[in-house]
Amino acid sequence: MIDMKGLRLAAIVVCALLCSALAAQMSTLPAAEAIAGLPGPPKSPPIFSQMTVILQGSLEYQSTVDVKGPVAEVQRQEEQLASQNPHPYHTFTTLKFDDQERLIKRVLEDSLGTSTLTNVIRDGRLQSQTVDYHFTSRADRQEWQSWTYDDHGQLSDVRAGRDKDEWNHYLNFKYDARQRLLGYEYLDIKYGGSPLFTEISYSGKTITLSRFGGSRQNVFEQVQTIDDQNRVIDLKVSDLSGAELKQWYHVEFKYDAKGRVTEQNTDPFKLGDGDDASPIPGKLVVLYDDEKHWGEQKFYDPEAKLIFHARFQFDRDGVPTKFVIFDSSGKEMTGSETLFDAKHVSTTRPGSVEWEVIYDDHGNWTERRRWFTPADGSPRIMTRLIRQSITYR
Numbered sequence: 001m002i003d004m005k006g007l008r009l010a011a012i013v014v015c016a017l018l019c020s021a022l023a024a025q026m027s028t029l030p031a032a033e034a035i036a037g038l039p040g041p042p043k044s045p046p047i048f049s050q051m052t053v054i055l056q057g058s059l060e061y062q063s064t065v066d067v068k069g070p071v072a073e074v075q076r077q078e079e080q081l082a083s084q085n086p087h088p089y090h091t092f093t094t095l096k097f098d099d100q101e102r103l104i105k106r107v108l109e110d111s112l113g114t115s116t117l118t119n120v121i122r123d124g125r126l127q128s129q130t131v132d133y134h135f136t137s138r139a140d141r142q143e144w145q146s147w148t149y150d151d152h153g154q155l156s157d158v159r160a161g162r163d164k165d166e167w168n169h170y171l172n173f174k175y176d177a178r179q180r181l182l183g184y185e186y187l188d189i190k191y192g193g194s195p196l197f198t199e200i201s202y203s204g205k206t207i208t209l210s211r212f213g214g215s216r217q218n219v220f221e222q223v224q225t226i227d228d229q230n231r232v233i234d235l236k237v238s239d240l241s242g243a244e245l246k247q248w249y250h251v252e253f254k255y256d257a258k259g260r261v262t263e264q265n266t267d268p269f270k271l272g273d274g275d276d277a278s279p280i281p282g283k284l285v286v287l288y289d290d291e292k293h294w295g296e297q298k299f300y301d302p303e304a305k306l307i308f309h310a311r312f313q314f315d316r317d318g319v320p321t322k323f324v325i326f327d328s329s330g331k332e333m334t335g336s337e338t339l340f341d342a343k344h345v346s347t348t349r350p351g352s353v354e355w356e357v358i359y360d361d362h363g364n365w366t367e368r369r370r371w372f373t374p375a376d377g378s379p380r381i382m383t384r385l386i387r388q389s390i391t392y393r
Contacts, residue, residue, distance in 0.1 A: 039155055039181045041207045041224055044232045045253055045261050048284045051276045056323055059353050066317055069362045070393040071097050077387045084383035086344040218245050231255055251279045262286050268302045321355040337372045350375040364390055
């Protein structure tokens with residue numbers, strides 16, 4: 001965990017720079033995707049946390065569906081090269097879109113097998129989603145979700161499961177006269193237990209979301225204050241501690257004209273195990289220069305001491321392509337990369353990482369190349385290559 005003097009945060013930053021990240025693929029369970037797609041309060045902005053620092057240091061590409069224009073199909077090939085991984089892997093992805101530019105199919109192939117995601121959309125609403133997994137070394141399976149709507153087009157029922165078994169059920173959705181969600185019920189069909197009730201209330205610019213477990217005990221609460229653009233500017237989160245609900249953290253946000261967070265202020269609180277994704281107590285300040293495609297982050301602890309300072313470059317889509325970390329004296333820190341030779345022997349070499357991005361005439365990227373430049377002046381080394389071929393209508 002991070003102490004308030006920032007010593008452990010500095011250690012995390014150094015570790016992130018010195019250790020290469022290991023890429024892993026995992027399946028998102030239907031419950032996670034289903035609840036993420038529920039209506040309700042506005043989404044809170046991404047939080048600057050310990051995990052954010054680690055991910056920024058590794059500078060890994062996060063695969064997204066971020067194409068522009070009348071796209072019919074995308075074929076994406078991702079390759080991690082032997083120089084960074086003694087067991088290099090290749091991933092092939094095919095994305096298909098309907099004439100409304102909505103994703104209707106995604107096929108992912110790698111050495112472990114194939115997964116095929118299919119979305120069924122009718123009347124502009126997602127009706128069902130299935131993901132069929134075919135593995136090379138274990139039994140196949142299917143994960144599924146379904147959405148049902150009432151006569152007013154509002155969500156009324158969500159179910160999710162695996163193969164023939166239902167795992168999760170969201171039901172009894174309630175709305176007010178302004179069609180704002182007031183609450184719903186959740187049943188864990190697979191593991192059983194008491195229903196979980198979610199209730200949402202609105203008072204001016206304040207939105208309160210509460211969850212109740214067995215015996216109607218309040219186990220979680222989120223209080224948001226929003227601005228005129230429906231952006232969260234104040235967030236209080238409380239959870240069950242002992243036998244009562246206690247505030248976990250309180251964070252405030254400021255934005256620029258493009259809706260990007262330029263300031264995050266978090267009240268002091270005691271970080272504990274599992275808090276890697278929670279906001280770090282203190283103040284984050286972010287500056288953007290869109291003409292030069294660079295930005296700057298400065299993080300201060302509750303005593304106003306600067307404990308994290310980074311400059312970053314970003315591409316046309318705002319995705320970071322390079323991070324430079326500075327120590328407390330303002331001196332640039334040198335990162336490292338773990339590389340492998342032909343005999344799979346690893347060595348750690350000081351240097352820097354940067355993504356090179358190539359675009360087509362529609363403004364979509366067609367190649368992303370991850371380069372490691374050794375600090376000793378020797379030639380740079382490509383460690384990751386992602387190609388994207390786009391078919392337009």
